[in-house]
Amino acid sequence: MFGRKKDEPSAQESVGQVAADAPLKSAGAGKGAPTPKRRAQEAARKRPLVPTDRKASKEAERVAVQDQRQKMRQALDTGDEKYLPVRDKGPQKRYARDFVDARFSLGEYLMFGALLFVVISFIIPSGSETLSYVLIAFWVMFIVVFLDVLLLSRKLRKGLAQKFGEVERGTVWYGSMRSLQFRRLRLPKPQVQRGQYPS
Structure with a gap:
Protein backbone atom coordinates (compact mmCIF):
# COMPACT_ATOMS: atom_id res chain seq x y z
CA MET A 1 0.00 0.00 0.00
CA PHE A 2 2.73 2.45 1.00
CA GLY A 3 5.38 0.96 -1.23
CA ARG A 4 6.73 2.29 -4.46
CA LYS A 5 4.70 1.54 -7.53
CA LYS A 6 6.13 -0.97 -9.89
CA ASP A 7 5.71 1.23 -12.99
CA GLU A 8 7.48 4.22 -11.34
CA PRO A 9 11.08 4.54 -12.66
CA SER A 10 13.96 4.12 -10.27
CA ALA A 11 16.31 6.94 -9.28
CA GLN A 12 19.10 5.68 -11.54
CA GLU A 13 16.73 5.39 -14.49
CA SER A 14 15.51 8.96 -13.87
CA VAL A 15 19.09 10.30 -13.86
CA GLY A 16 19.87 8.46 -17.04
CA GLN A 17 16.73 9.81 -18.72
CA VAL A 18 17.64 13.43 -17.78
CA ALA A 19 21.15 12.95 -19.11
CA ALA A 20 19.75 11.59 -22.36
CA ASP A 21 17.30 14.50 -22.77
CA ALA A 22 19.87 17.20 -21.99
CA PRO A 23 21.53 17.25 -25.46
CA LEU A 24 18.13 17.51 -27.11
CA LYS A 25 17.14 20.57 -25.06
CA SER A 26 20.44 22.35 -25.57
CA ALA A 27 20.40 21.63 -29.29
CA GLY A 28 16.85 22.78 -29.96
CA ALA A 29 15.36 25.10 -27.36
CA GLY A 30 18.33 27.06 -25.98
CA LYS A 31 19.29 30.63 -27.15
CA GLY A 32 22.94 29.68 -27.50
CA ALA A 33 24.44 32.40 -25.25
CA PRO A 34 24.19 33.40 -21.59
CA THR A 35 22.05 36.39 -20.69
CA PRO A 36 24.29 39.45 -20.30
CA LYS A 37 24.32 41.17 -16.95
CA ARG A 38 22.61 44.52 -16.51
CA ARG A 39 25.93 46.23 -15.76
CA ALA A 40 27.34 45.06 -19.10
CA GLN A 41 24.22 46.21 -20.99
CA GLU A 42 24.29 49.67 -19.41
CA ALA A 43 27.99 50.04 -20.17
CA ALA A 44 27.35 49.15 -23.83
CA ARG A 45 24.65 51.81 -24.13
CA LYS A 46 26.73 54.60 -22.62
CA ARG A 47 28.02 57.32 -24.95
CA PRO A 48 30.53 59.99 -24.00
CA LEU A 49 29.04 63.46 -23.50
CA VAL A 50 32.09 65.07 -25.10
CA PRO A 51 33.49 63.48 -28.29
CA THR A 52 36.90 61.92 -27.94
CA ASP A 53 38.30 63.73 -30.98
CA ARG A 54 37.04 67.28 -30.54
CA LYS A 55 38.85 68.64 -33.58
CA ALA A 56 37.28 66.08 -35.91
CA SER A 57 33.89 66.66 -34.31
CA GLY A 90 4.25 76.53 -46.26
CA PRO A 91 1.71 76.48 -49.12
CA GLN A 92 0.13 79.76 -48.04
CA LYS A 93 3.47 81.57 -48.05
CA ARG A 94 4.13 80.13 -51.52
CA TYR A 95 0.75 81.38 -52.71
CA ALA A 96 1.43 84.84 -51.26
CA ARG A 97 4.83 85.03 -53.00
CA ASP A 98 3.39 83.99 -56.36
CA PHE A 99 0.46 86.39 -56.00
CA VAL A 100 2.74 89.35 -55.22
CA ASP A 101 5.30 88.45 -57.90
CA ALA A 102 2.57 88.18 -60.54
CA ARG A 103 1.44 91.79 -60.16
CA PHE A 104 3.10 95.16 -60.64
CA SER A 105 3.50 96.95 -57.31
CA LEU A 106 4.33 100.61 -56.89
CA GLY A 107 6.01 99.74 -53.60
CA GLU A 108 8.92 98.23 -55.55
CA TYR A 109 10.11 101.74 -56.36
CA LEU A 110 9.43 103.39 -53.01
CA MET A 111 13.01 102.93 -51.82
CA PHE A 112 14.35 104.40 -55.07
CA GLY A 113 12.05 107.39 -54.60
CA ALA A 114 13.26 107.87 -51.03
CA LEU A 115 16.90 107.65 -52.14
CA LEU A 116 16.26 110.16 -54.92
CA PHE A 117 14.65 112.55 -52.46
CA VAL A 118 17.68 112.32 -50.13
CA VAL A 119 20.08 113.07 -53.00
CA ILE A 120 18.00 116.03 -54.23
CA SER A 121 17.76 117.44 -50.70
CA PHE A 122 21.57 117.56 -50.58
CA ILE A 123 21.82 119.24 -53.98
CA ILE A 124 19.02 121.80 -53.67
CA PRO A 125 19.41 124.32 -50.80
CA SER A 126 16.92 124.11 -47.97
CA GLY A 127 13.97 126.52 -48.16
CA SER A 128 13.89 126.35 -51.94
CA GLU A 129 10.51 126.13 -53.65
CA THR A 130 11.75 123.23 -55.80
CA LEU A 131 12.59 121.20 -52.71
CA SER A 132 9.04 121.77 -51.45
CA TYR A 133 7.65 120.35 -54.69
CA VAL A 134 9.96 117.36 -54.43
CA LEU A 135 8.81 116.75 -50.86
CA ILE A 136 5.16 116.96 -51.89
CA ALA A 137 5.80 114.52 -54.75
CA PHE A 138 7.45 112.10 -52.36
CA TRP A 139 4.52 112.19 -49.95
CA VAL A 140 2.07 111.69 -52.81
CA MET A 141 4.06 108.65 -53.89
CA PHE A 142 4.09 107.34 -50.31
CA ILE A 143 0.28 107.67 -50.03
CA VAL A 144 -0.25 105.96 -53.39
CA VAL A 145 2.04 103.10 -52.35
CA PHE A 146 0.14 102.77 -49.05
CA LEU A 147 -3.18 102.51 -50.90
CA ASP A 148 -1.68 99.98 -53.34
CA VAL A 149 -0.45 97.79 -50.46
CA LEU A 150 -3.86 98.06 -48.78
CA LEU A 151 -5.56 96.91 -51.98
CA LEU A 152 -3.04 94.08 -52.38
CA SER A 153 -3.59 92.85 -48.82
CA ARG A 154 -7.36 92.71 -49.33
CA LYS A 155 -7.06 90.78 -52.59
CA LEU A 156 -4.45 88.45 -51.12
CA ARG A 157 -6.57 87.71 -48.04
CA LYS A 158 -9.56 86.96 -50.27
CA GLY A 159 -7.51 84.63 -52.49
CA LEU A 160 -6.04 82.79 -49.50
CA ALA A 161 -9.48 82.34 -47.93
CA GLN A 162 -10.92 80.93 -51.17
CA LYS A 163 -8.07 78.49 -51.69
CA PHE A 164 -7.22 77.40 -48.12
CA GLY A 165 -10.33 78.29 -46.14
CA GLU A 166 -8.44 79.80 -43.22
CA VAL A 167 -5.69 82.39 -43.56
CA GLU A 168 -2.57 81.69 -41.50
CA ARG A 169 -1.49 84.47 -39.20
CA GLY A 170 1.19 86.71 -40.70
CA THR A 171 0.75 85.53 -44.31
CA VAL A 172 -0.91 88.73 -45.55
CA TRP A 173 1.75 90.85 -43.83
CA TYR A 174 4.41 88.60 -45.40
CA GLY A 175 3.02 89.27 -48.87
CA SER A 176 2.60 93.01 -48.24
CA MET A 177 6.23 93.41 -47.15
CA ARG A 178 7.37 91.43 -50.18
CA SER A 179 5.55 93.88 -52.44
CA LEU A 180 7.76 96.69 -51.10
CA GLN A 181 10.93 94.94 -52.27
CA PHE A 182 12.40 95.40 -55.74
CA ARG A 183 11.42 92.34 -57.77
CA ARG A 184 14.97 91.29 -58.70
CA LEU A 185 16.12 91.53 -55.07
CA ARG A 186 13.33 89.42 -53.57
CA LEU A 187 14.20 86.22 -51.72
CA PRO A 188 13.08 83.56 -52.39
CA LYS A 189 13.38 84.58 -56.02
CA PRO A 190 10.14 84.95 -58.02
CA GLN A 191 9.04 81.69 -59.65
CA VAL A 192 6.26 83.20 -61.80
CA GLN A 193 6.09 85.81 -64.55
CA ARG A 194 4.11 89.06 -64.43
CA GLY A 195 0.42 88.28 -64.83
CA GLN A 196 0.88 84.59 -63.96
CA TYR A 197 -1.36 84.54 -60.89
CA PRO A 198 -1.65 81.35 -58.81
CA SER A 199 -4.80 79.30 -59.32
Missing part, protein backbone atom coordinates in the same frame (compact mmCIF):
# COMPACT_ATOMS: atom_id res chain seq x y z
CA LYS A 58 34.11 70.43 -34.85
CA GLU A 59 35.20 69.94 -38.45
CA ALA A 60 32.28 67.58 -39.12
CA GLU A 61 29.87 70.07 -37.55
CA ARG A 62 31.30 72.93 -39.63
CA VAL A 63 30.92 70.92 -42.83
CA ALA A 64 27.32 70.01 -41.92
CA VAL A 65 26.42 73.66 -41.24
CA GLN A 66 28.07 74.78 -44.47
CA ASP A 67 26.19 72.12 -46.42
CA GLN A 68 22.89 73.21 -44.84
CA ARG A 69 23.57 76.84 -45.77
CA GLN A 70 24.40 75.88 -49.33
CA LYS A 71 21.14 73.96 -49.64
CA MET A 72 19.25 76.93 -48.20
CA ARG A 73 20.85 79.30 -50.72
CA GLN A 74 19.87 77.00 -53.56
CA ALA A 75 16.34 76.75 -52.18
CA LEU A 76 16.06 80.56 -52.16
CA ASP A 77 16.88 80.49 -55.88
CA THR A 78 14.71 77.51 -56.85
CA GLY A 79 11.88 77.77 -54.29
CA ASP A 80 12.48 74.24 -52.96
CA GLU A 81 10.21 73.98 -49.88
CA LYS A 82 12.39 71.40 -48.13
CA TYR A 83 15.33 73.71 -47.42
CA LEU A 84 13.63 77.12 -47.27
CA PRO A 85 13.89 79.16 -44.06
CA VAL A 86 11.00 78.69 -41.62
CA ARG A 87 9.57 82.15 -42.39
CA ASP A 88 9.15 81.20 -46.08
CA LYS A 89 7.80 77.65 -45.68
Whole structure:
Protein backbone atom coordinates (compact mmCIF):
# COMPACT_ATOMS: atom_id res chain seq x y z
CA MET A 1 0.00 0.00 0.00
CA PHE A 2 2.73 2.45 1.00
CA GLY A 3 5.38 0.96 -1.23
CA ARG A 4 6.73 2.29 -4.46
CA LYS A 5 4.70 1.54 -7.53
CA LYS A 6 6.13 -0.97 -9.89
CA ASP A 7 5.71 1.23 -12.99
CA GLU A 8 7.48 4.22 -11.34
CA PRO A 9 11.08 4.54 -12.66
CA SER A 10 13.96 4.12 -10.27
CA ALA A 11 16.31 6.94 -9.28
CA GLN A 12 19.10 5.68 -11.54
CA GLU A 13 16.73 5.39 -14.49
CA SER A 14 15.51 8.96 -13.87
CA VAL A 15 19.09 10.30 -13.86
CA GLY A 16 19.87 8.46 -17.04
CA GLN A 17 16.73 9.81 -18.72
CA VAL A 18 17.64 13.43 -17.78
CA ALA A 19 21.15 12.95 -19.11
CA ALA A 20 19.75 11.59 -22.36
CA ASP A 21 17.30 14.50 -22.77
CA ALA A 22 19.87 17.20 -21.99
CA PRO A 23 21.53 17.25 -25.46
CA LEU A 24 18.13 17.51 -27.11
CA LYS A 25 17.14 20.57 -25.06
CA SER A 26 20.44 22.35 -25.57
CA ALA A 27 20.40 21.63 -29.29
CA GLY A 28 16.85 22.78 -29.96
CA ALA A 29 15.36 25.10 -27.36
CA GLY A 30 18.33 27.06 -25.98
CA LYS A 31 19.29 30.63 -27.15
CA GLY A 32 22.94 29.68 -27.50
CA ALA A 33 24.44 32.40 -25.25
CA PRO A 34 24.19 33.40 -21.59
CA THR A 35 22.05 36.39 -20.69
CA PRO A 36 24.29 39.45 -20.30
CA LYS A 37 24.32 41.17 -16.95
CA ARG A 38 22.61 44.52 -16.51
CA ARG A 39 25.93 46.23 -15.76
CA ALA A 40 27.34 45.06 -19.10
CA GLN A 41 24.22 46.21 -20.99
CA GLU A 42 24.29 49.67 -19.41
CA ALA A 43 27.99 50.04 -20.17
CA ALA A 44 27.35 49.15 -23.83
CA ARG A 45 24.65 51.81 -24.13
CA LYS A 46 26.73 54.60 -22.62
CA ARG A 47 28.02 57.32 -24.95
CA PRO A 48 30.53 59.99 -24.00
CA LEU A 49 29.04 63.46 -23.50
CA VAL A 50 32.09 65.07 -25.10
CA PRO A 51 33.49 63.48 -28.29
CA THR A 52 36.90 61.92 -27.94
CA ASP A 53 38.30 63.73 -30.98
CA ARG A 54 37.04 67.28 -30.54
CA LYS A 55 38.85 68.64 -33.58
CA ALA A 56 37.28 66.08 -35.91
CA SER A 57 33.89 66.66 -34.31
CA LYS A 58 34.11 70.43 -34.85
CA GLU A 59 35.20 69.94 -38.45
CA ALA A 60 32.28 67.58 -39.12
CA GLU A 61 29.87 70.07 -37.55
CA ARG A 62 31.30 72.93 -39.63
CA VAL A 63 30.92 70.92 -42.83
CA ALA A 64 27.32 70.01 -41.92
CA VAL A 65 26.42 73.66 -41.24
CA GLN A 66 28.07 74.78 -44.47
CA ASP A 67 26.19 72.12 -46.42
CA GLN A 68 22.89 73.21 -44.84
CA ARG A 69 23.57 76.84 -45.77
CA GLN A 70 24.40 75.88 -49.33
CA LYS A 71 21.14 73.96 -49.64
CA MET A 72 19.25 76.93 -48.20
CA ARG A 73 20.85 79.30 -50.72
CA GLN A 74 19.87 77.00 -53.56
CA ALA A 75 16.34 76.75 -52.18
CA LEU A 76 16.06 80.56 -52.16
CA ASP A 77 16.88 80.49 -55.88
CA THR A 78 14.71 77.51 -56.85
CA GLY A 79 11.88 77.77 -54.29
CA ASP A 80 12.48 74.24 -52.96
CA GLU A 81 10.21 73.98 -49.88
CA LYS A 82 12.39 71.40 -48.13
CA TYR A 83 15.33 73.71 -47.42
CA LEU A 84 13.63 77.12 -47.27
CA PRO A 85 13.89 79.16 -44.06
CA VAL A 86 11.00 78.69 -41.62
CA ARG A 87 9.57 82.15 -42.39
CA ASP A 88 9.15 81.20 -46.08
CA LYS A 89 7.80 77.65 -45.68
CA GLY A 90 4.25 76.53 -46.26
CA PRO A 91 1.71 76.48 -49.12
CA GLN A 92 0.13 79.76 -48.04
CA LYS A 93 3.47 81.57 -48.05
CA ARG A 94 4.13 80.13 -51.52
CA TYR A 95 0.75 81.38 -52.71
CA ALA A 96 1.43 84.84 -51.26
CA ARG A 97 4.83 85.03 -53.00
CA ASP A 98 3.39 83.99 -56.36
CA PHE A 99 0.46 86.39 -56.00
CA VAL A 100 2.74 89.35 -55.22
CA ASP A 101 5.30 88.45 -57.90
CA ALA A 102 2.57 88.18 -60.54
CA ARG A 103 1.44 91.79 -60.16
CA PHE A 104 3.10 95.16 -60.64
CA SER A 105 3.50 96.95 -57.31
CA LEU A 106 4.33 100.61 -56.89
CA GLY A 107 6.01 99.74 -53.60
CA GLU A 108 8.92 98.23 -55.55
CA TYR A 109 10.11 101.74 -56.36
CA LEU A 110 9.43 103.39 -53.01
CA MET A 111 13.01 102.93 -51.82
CA PHE A 112 14.35 104.40 -55.07
CA GLY A 113 12.05 107.39 -54.60
CA ALA A 114 13.26 107.87 -51.03
CA LEU A 115 16.90 107.65 -52.14
CA LEU A 116 16.26 110.16 -54.92
CA PHE A 117 14.65 112.55 -52.46
CA VAL A 118 17.68 112.32 -50.13
CA VAL A 119 20.08 113.07 -53.00
CA ILE A 120 18.00 116.03 -54.23
CA SER A 121 17.76 117.44 -50.70
CA PHE A 122 21.57 117.56 -50.58
CA ILE A 123 21.82 119.24 -53.98
CA ILE A 124 19.02 121.80 -53.67
CA PRO A 125 19.41 124.32 -50.80
CA SER A 126 16.92 124.11 -47.97
CA GLY A 127 13.97 126.52 -48.16
CA SER A 128 13.89 126.35 -51.94
CA GLU A 129 10.51 126.13 -53.65
CA THR A 130 11.75 123.23 -55.80
CA LEU A 131 12.59 121.20 -52.71
CA SER A 132 9.04 121.77 -51.45
CA TYR A 133 7.65 120.35 -54.69
CA VAL A 134 9.96 117.36 -54.43
CA LEU A 135 8.81 116.75 -50.86
CA ILE A 136 5.16 116.96 -51.89
CA ALA A 137 5.80 114.52 -54.75
CA PHE A 138 7.45 112.10 -52.36
CA TRP A 139 4.52 112.19 -49.95
CA VAL A 140 2.07 111.69 -52.81
CA MET A 141 4.06 108.65 -53.89
CA PHE A 142 4.09 107.34 -50.31
CA ILE A 143 0.28 107.67 -50.03
CA VAL A 144 -0.25 105.96 -53.39
CA VAL A 145 2.04 103.10 -52.35
CA PHE A 146 0.14 102.77 -49.05
CA LEU A 147 -3.18 102.51 -50.90
CA ASP A 148 -1.68 99.98 -53.34
CA VAL A 149 -0.45 97.79 -50.46
CA LEU A 150 -3.86 98.06 -48.78
CA LEU A 151 -5.56 96.91 -51.98
CA LEU A 152 -3.04 94.08 -52.38
CA SER A 153 -3.59 92.85 -48.82
CA ARG A 154 -7.36 92.71 -49.33
CA LYS A 155 -7.06 90.78 -52.59
CA LEU A 156 -4.45 88.45 -51.12
CA ARG A 157 -6.57 87.71 -48.04
CA LYS A 158 -9.56 86.96 -50.27
CA GLY A 159 -7.51 84.63 -52.49
CA LEU A 160 -6.04 82.79 -49.50
CA ALA A 161 -9.48 82.34 -47.93
CA GLN A 162 -10.92 80.93 -51.17
CA LYS A 163 -8.07 78.49 -51.69
CA PHE A 164 -7.22 77.40 -48.12
CA GLY A 165 -10.33 78.29 -46.14
CA GLU A 166 -8.44 79.80 -43.22
CA VAL A 167 -5.69 82.39 -43.56
CA GLU A 168 -2.57 81.69 -41.50
CA ARG A 169 -1.49 84.47 -39.20
CA GLY A 170 1.19 86.71 -40.70
CA THR A 171 0.75 85.53 -44.31
CA VAL A 172 -0.91 88.73 -45.55
CA TRP A 173 1.75 90.85 -43.83
CA TYR A 174 4.41 88.60 -45.40
CA GLY A 175 3.02 89.27 -48.87
CA SER A 176 2.60 93.01 -48.24
CA MET A 177 6.23 93.41 -47.15
CA ARG A 178 7.37 91.43 -50.18
CA SER A 179 5.55 93.88 -52.44
CA LEU A 180 7.76 96.69 -51.10
CA GLN A 181 10.93 94.94 -52.27
CA PHE A 182 12.40 95.40 -55.74
CA ARG A 183 11.42 92.34 -57.77
CA ARG A 184 14.97 91.29 -58.70
CA LEU A 185 16.12 91.53 -55.07
CA ARG A 186 13.33 89.42 -53.57
CA LEU A 187 14.20 86.22 -51.72
CA PRO A 188 13.08 83.56 -52.39
CA LYS A 189 13.38 84.58 -56.02
CA PRO A 190 10.14 84.95 -58.02
CA GLN A 191 9.04 81.69 -59.65
CA VAL A 192 6.26 83.20 -61.80
CA GLN A 193 6.09 85.81 -64.55
CA ARG A 194 4.11 89.06 -64.43
CA GLY A 195 0.42 88.28 -64.83
CA GLN A 196 0.88 84.59 -63.96
CA TYR A 197 -1.36 84.54 -60.89
CA PRO A 198 -1.65 81.35 -58.81
CA SER A 199 -4.80 79.30 -59.32
